[in-house]
Amino acid sequence: MSGDAEKVTVxxxxxxxxxxxxxxxxxxxxxxxxxxAVKDVRVAKMFELVxxxxxxxxxxxxxxxxxxxxxxxxxxxxxxxxxxx
Amino acid sequence: xxxxxxxxFPGSNCxxxxxxxxxxxxxxxxxxxxESSDLSGADAVILPGGFSxxxxxxxxxxxAHCEIMRAVKRxxxxxxxxxxxxxxxxxxxxxxMLPGALLTNLSTRFVWGSCWVRVxxxxxxxxxxxxxxxxxxxxxxHAQGRFWAPSEEIARLEQDGWVAFRxxxxxGVAGGYNPNGSVAAIAGIAxxxxxxxxxxxxxxxxxxxxxxxxxxxxxxxxxxxxx
Numbered sequence: 001m002s003g004d005a006e007k008v009t010v011x012x013x014x015x016x017x018x019x020x021x022x023x024x025x026x027x028x029x030x031x032x033x034x035x036x037a038v039k040d041v042r043v044a045k046m047f048e049l050v051x052x053x054x055x056x057x058x059x060x061x062x063x064x065x066x067x068x069x070x071x072x073x074x075x076x077x078x079x080x081x082x083x084x085x
Numbered sequence: 086x087x088x089x090x091x092x093x094f095p096g097s098n099c100x101x102x103x104x105x106x107x108x109x110x111x112x113x114x115x116x117x118x119x120e121s122s123d124l125s126g127a128d129a130v131i132l133p134g135g136f137s138x139x140x141x142x143x144x145x146x147x148x149a150h151c152e153i154m155r156a157v158k159r160x161x162x163x164x165x166x167x168x169x170x171x172x173x174x175x176x177x178x179x180x181x182m183l184p185g186a187l188l189t190n191l192s193t194r195f196v197w198g199s200c201w202v203r204v205x206x207x208x209x210x211x212x213x214x215x216x217x218x219x220x221x222x223x224x225x226x227h228a229q230g231r232f233w234a235p236s237e238e239i240a241r242l243e244q245d246g247w248v249a250f251r252x253x254x255x256x257g258v259a260g261g262y263n264p265n266g267s268v269a270a271i272a273g274i275a276x277x278x279x280x281x282x283x284x285x286x287x288x289x290x291x292x293x294x295x296x297x298x299x300x301x302x303x304x305x306x307x308x309x310x311x312x
Contacts, residue, residue, distance in 0.1 A: 015235075017235065017236075018188065018233065019191070019266075021188070021189045021190065021191050021192070021193045021231075021266075022189055022193055024193075025193045069142070069146070069150065070142070072143060072146065072179065072186055074178075074184075074185065074186040074233075074234060074235075075186040075188065075233060
């Protein structure tokens with residue numbers, strides 16, 4: 001008997017050592033607009049997953065999805081939030 | 086006559102050019118749809134350029150998980166020749182059949198036009214008819230072509246001879262012109278066995294005088310020879 005639908009969030013970020021070209025482009029524009037206080041911008045991706053699974057399995061499945069598909073472990077770090085552990 | 090399978094993903098757009106290039110080189114080529122479960126007895130496989138799955142999630146990331154890639158992986162593991170061009174390179178790294186990753190170009194722009202690459206290895210399925218250090222004129226057309234891997238990985242790749250092509254200038258100076266900012270000006274890599282090779286530039290767009298360069302003809306002749 002499956003559980004209720006659970007919302008799990010996965011955030012995927014470029015590893016610290018990767019130069020974020022997109023973030024740098026955004027940074028340049030923000031500074032050109034006068035926001036000199038902005039020192040760095042890094043762009044991340046957020047996935048909202050709705051999972052219908054037996055109680056307690058959502059987080060584990062989300063971890064698997066994150067490490068295998070949503071994120072590329074060569075260049076990404078990821079974080080899974082929500083879902084009963 | 087050797088037969089080359091050219092995989093077509095939804096969004097691939099260089100498949101016909103690859104088929105044509107193989108024919109120019111004296112071989113036979115045919116398209117294989119991404120939902121196929123086998124390669125129809127092909128002697129070699131090309132993963133062509135384009136925007137498979139619209140580059141959604143990451144370029145090549147969704148295509149890496151489609152049905153035909155199981156057969157492509159088995160074929161490559163058994164020593165079959167698998168060549169990735171542009172989006173094909175992206176699919177191969179996302180499939181973990183080749184190391185590293187391909188990130189957004191440093192300029193953040195889609196880069197297109199001529200480039201030069203230097204042949205770093207002649208013992209791969211596509212470089213055997215070139216000489217080491219030879220400078221080839223190819224075209225690039227990509228937004229996510231910046232090859233990257235953690236620095237220890239890059240050191241290992243360099244040491245173990247994984248680099249097959251390196252961006253250079255017309256005189257062959259490595260990194261003289263690097264269209265996307267890739268680490269160590271790496272334009273293409275190959276496994277030590279040389280049967281899995283991939284590069285970001287498009288050799289299939291340099292197979293005749295009307296294209297501005299015929300440097301790519303030997304690429305496909307070598308591919309057919311190795312198949």
